[in-house]
Amino acid sequence: MIPHGRIIVILIPVKFELKPFRIGHIVVKHPVVLAPLAGYSDLPFRLLCRRFGAAYCTTEMMLDRMVLVCGKLHHRMMAMTGDDHPLAGQLIGNDPAEMARAAEELCRHGFDVIDLNFACPVHKALSRRRGGHLMGSPKIVNQIVDAVVAAADRPVTIKVRQKLKSADADDSFWEIAEHAFGAGAAAITVHARSVEAKYSGQADWDFLAAVKQRFADRTVIGSGDVTCPKKAVELLMHAKLDGVAAARGALGNPWFFRQVCDVAGGDAPYHPSLAEQKAILLEHFQGACDLYGSQGPKIMRKVGIRYARLHPTPTKIRMAFVEVKNAAQWHDVLERHYDDGVLQASCT
Numbered sequence: 001m002i003p004h005g006r007i008i009v010i011l012i013p014v015k016f017e018l019k020p021f022r023i024g025h026i027v028v029k030h031p032v033v034l035a036p037l038a039g040y041s042d043l044p045f046r047l048l049c050r051r052f053g054a055a056y057c058t059t060e061m062m063l064d065r066m067v068l069v070c071g072k073l074h075h076r077m078m079a080m081t082g083d084d085h086p087l088a089g090q091l092i093g094n095d096p097a098e099m100a101r102a103a104e105e106l107c108r109h110g111f112d113v114i115d116l117n118f119a120c121p122v123h124k125a126l127s128r129r130r131g132g133h134l135m136g137s138p139k140i141v142n143q144i145v146d147a148v149v150a151a152a153d154r155p156v157t158i159k160v161r162q163k164l165k166s167a168d169a170d171d172s173f174w175e176i177a178e179h180a181f182g183a184g185a186a187a188i189t190v191h192a193r194s195v196e197a198k199y200s201g202q203a204d205w206d207f208l209a210a211v212k213q214r215f216a217d218r219t220v221i222g223s224g225d226v227t228c229p230k231k232a233v234e235l236l237m238h239a240k241l242d243g244v245a246a247a248r249g250a251l252g253n254p255w256f257f258r259q260v261c262d263v264a265g266g267d268a269p270y271h272p273s274l275a276e277q278k279a280i281l282l283e284h285f286q287g288a289c290d291l292y293g294s295q296g297p298k299i300m301r302k303v304g305i306r307y308a309r310l311h312p313t314p315t316k317i318r319m320a321f322v323e324v325k326n327a328a329q330w331h332d333v334l335e336r337h338y339d340d341g342v343l344q345a346s347c348t
């Protein structure tokens with residue numbers, strides 16, 4: 001019996017249908033994809049993300065001329081396995097002919113999609129007129145897109161920012177996007193910040209909505225402030241995008257993609273137990289050691305720090321991972337701070 005004069009509010013969890021989308025002929029089954037992440041979106045991490053639902057991943061950016069020379073770096077960045085598909089290889093560079101040759105190499109190597117980076121805000125890229133710098137030079141971007149589309153026998157996509165400087169208008173963006181789709185690009189990923197803003201301030205989700213409105217029948221993937229699974233669903237709903245890219249939100253949390261399904265279904269996001277976190281940390285460590293050899297523990301130190309936020313005492317765990325210099329110390333952190341009962345990984 002509801003008493004007179006009182007309003008009862010019943011909270012019904014919002015359900016949201018997660019729809020597949022296409023990149024050219026490729027059907028991507030989960031609309032939340034793993035973003036390109038320099039130093040993180042390598043083979044071991046991608047495989048874990050895929051296990052928990054990521055249906056599409058992108059490598060970290062690879063310099064076009066590094067792709068064209070053989071060597072350890074080339075081998076590690078381009079590493080993939082049969083279950084790591086569909087996979088985009090991301091290129092960064094500024095010379096149309098060199099980018100086209102690197103794209104051909106990525107096609108030969110077995111990447112499913114070639115993604116072109118016109119978004120990177122780091123000083124090294126900008127000072128060499130690559131990445132985000134090119135948001136101020138749409139003519140060069142257009143030449144690169146034309147050359148790569150002509151060279152690649154599979155879908156080509158671009159990753160762009162909203163603009164170069166925060167005070168700029170969006171004209172360059174629209175010129176680049178119109179040209180790219182006209183030239184045959186299969187999708188565009190938009191990080192809704194200026195290059196100048198790097199990763200600070202709020203991403204402009206209204207701009208992402210405007211991009212999707214303008215290119216209603218094209219594939220548009222949004223990026224920016226997808227900090228948790230709830231935000232991923234909110235961005236999909238807000239901007240009516242085909243997909244969103246999980247970047248910082250997925251670092252140290254390969255369960256992110258499964259959690260998105262939970263949230264979309266109206267449930268609380270799954271939280272892995274300490275024993276499960278430990279098992280995944282061990283597997284991630286083993287994968288890194290297989291790929292990077294003796295560099296594995298050093299690389300995994302920064303990765304462990306990212307996982308710490310899932311632990312009940314994140315600051316303590318972060319500090320423990322900061323100290324790690326070798327495999328024995330890595331295992332020691334896991335033994336001391338995570339539930340036991342799983343086999344130790346070895347490192348060569």
Ligand SMILES: Cc1cc2nc3c(=O)[nH]c(=O)nc-3n(C[C@H](O)[C@H](O)[C@H](O)COP(=O)(O)O)c2cc1C
Nearest residue numbers: 035036037038060061159191223224225226247248
């Ligand atoms: C550590 C780190 C590395 C990144 N590396 C790349 C990269 O190699 N290529 C790229 O296109 N974007 C890269 N990004 C940008 C992300 O893909 C994403 O667009 C950006 O972080 C915005 O999403 P977020 O606010 O949800 O993190 C990187 C971001 C971070 C934090």
